[in-house]
Amino acid sequence: MINIVKKEPVFKKIVSILIASIIFVFIIFTVFQYNNLKNIYLEQNEINKRLIGTLVNKYPQDEVDIVKAIQTKDDKYRDLGQSTLDKFGYNEDYSMYKNVNFKEHLKYFLVNNLVVFVILIIIVLFMVFIFVKYVFNKLIKINKDIENIINNNYIVEEYFTQEGIFNRIYSDLNKLSKSLNLKLNNLEREKESIKELVTDISHQLKTPLASLNLYNSLLLEEELEEDEKNEFLQTNQMSINKLHNLIDLLVNISRLEANMINIKKEDKSIKETLNKAINSVKVKASLKNIKVNLDEFEDKIIPHDSKWTEESIFNVLENAVKYSSQNGNINIVVEETISFIKINIQDNGIGIDKGEFNNIFKRFYRSEEVEDIEGSGVGLYLSRKIIESQGGNIVVSSKKGQGSKFSLFLTKV
Template sequence: MNMIEVLRNPEWKSIAVKVLALQVLLSLLMFFYMHHQVESINTTIVNQNTALIGHLLMKEPGLENEVIHFITQGAKADELAEGKRILAQYGYQGDIPIENQPVLSGRSLPLKTAAQVLLLLIPLMLLLLWEYRKLFDKIRTISYAAEQVVENQFDNLLPENEEGEFGSLGRSFNAMAGRLTNSLEQLRQEKAFLRNLLSDISHQLKTPLASLIVFNENLLSDPGMEKEMRMTFLERSRQQLDRMEWLIVSLLKLARVEAGAIGFCKERIRLRELMESAVYSLRTVAEQKRQTITIRGGENAFLQADEEWLKEAFMNLIKNALEHTPQEGEVRIKLEENALFNTIVIRDTGEGIHPDDLPHIFKRFYRGKNHNKPHSLGIGLALTKSIIEEQNGIITVESVPREGATFRISFFKR
């Protein structure tokens, strides 16, 4: 940190201004004190000279013209030399100790001045103490805020708009607390996610499992059961087992994607080719209701994504569209490309989605009012959304009831 930055601190500014003001005040005091001292020495010198000349003139009035020039013009060099010679015999010289100088004795000027300086330092000390106290207060605020963070209290943060080091400490501290809040929130969400997932899974598995147990009990308790009856139970068991298998496979898939446990690879994919392959895989489903699927556009569009998973996402959307579109209906797929992103639009002409369902259909296990399969689970769209979002895509839905639904997926180009 360079000097200029240090000087910008409000704490320093406050100290500097006050110390400067105090110094001006103390200098003035010192000035008047010294002035007073010098004046009183002056008076003493004048008195001494006056007394000396008075004494001389009382004895020799004729000398008045001889000596008066000492007062008006000062001494001449030869007079000074002669005076020095005579007085030296009595020990009266320039280097005579101040205590022995009758004129100055009793003044102890150096001592008084030193005491004065010491006395003047007291307000300076008090000022510094006061300023330090402000600093300590700030440090106490910081340690209080840190304690609060330890106690998981994140709303009593430090002031950020202060100038200088304390301001920047406040900003970093708050950023750190923010980071911590986010991490804690993320942990909390992950925990909630796991809890919900576990309860969803156990709920979804319990029903078919209960049926299986009943069928199995029936078969065991009645060994002589008619063959036809037995076949019915076995057939129903198989249905439940199929359902469970499918459930487990899809749930595991969804859990892995949602938990971010899948490393999606980034390949350069021809969008049109991928979509054609997804449609091809669903051709028998479409043929059952004599539905048509058309693809337009996207001949030159490329995506950076995971081919397998993206195909699964597209197939989920097309399958839904076919399920909710009447016989001989049409599903239209449009691939659009612009400078910023690739967009995939899948539109059907089915019954559409009820406005109440619209905000929820991407949630795990959510089935709309119009769900029409016997074992509708509500996993397909949740999985699709996760697959797309994990690869930085966006999926949205619009629907006009009785006119159809439109799913729109966008991938930003990079």
């Protein structure tokens, strides 16, 4: 309870006002009682005056003893006085309630107590009313805010800096609303992304499927020479291979974007991963008599997913082979910086226009200048996704007709 009062400003204010009110009422009550006691003293003093006057008038020679009897506490003649009062009916129980002075003071005392009690009740009820009204209004606002969040009409306010349980609730509602809005926005983006992916897949599959359908119809319906049949079959086989590669890439992209691929970083040799990627591309490179040269470097054990990092490097190397002419060269240089291992892949192919640097990493993007070259436009997109998911990046530098250099940055920790 004490902790709640400390943390809630309104509770602090109410308790402070209540304590101040009680102190104020206590002071008033004390003043009233003091005045009552003072009146009793003055009344008793008047009685003493009348009593002393009567005795001194009758016994002037005993004036000193009479005054001393009143001023000093001497019980010598107390019993005599009591018996005298009893003789005339002035015993303690009887005379107290019939005494006019006592009745007056008792009435004053009861009225004072009643006034103080009523004031305290009014103050407590007022404080309770203020507290209940405050809590009720806060709960109404919280209820409306929750309804607005449910209906997506909540207006996010600035974070509350004041203390108090209700301010913490409002702050949490702000966080909840922001979180829900973020998730809704992510869902919308994912929805649009899925639409784009379906559209891109449909577009990419149409061409090879149309080719397969055309040549298959010719094979079935036309009387062809053996050489023509073989040519059509080889064309179909190329389309089938293209479809197979495209589907593999699409599956990898969809799994990666849906977080179905778990990139697992382990401490492994970067030289081993790089050599595997080079060996995978050597067959395609040899068909165009392209040499893949790797400068010697000191091997490093760094945390990376060797399988998917190899896939990323292979895609870059495959592009370098694809867009390089016969008898070309691909040079690979590995450098070490403070935070990264940098893999530079340099080719002497057709090069890339500077305005295309950002576009080439987009999914299914292909420049008009390379539409005649076989490709799907997903390799570099997938490579960057893989590297970025491990905390790295890929950048490109190139000039038209002078080749391209792709730099892959892999984190060392």
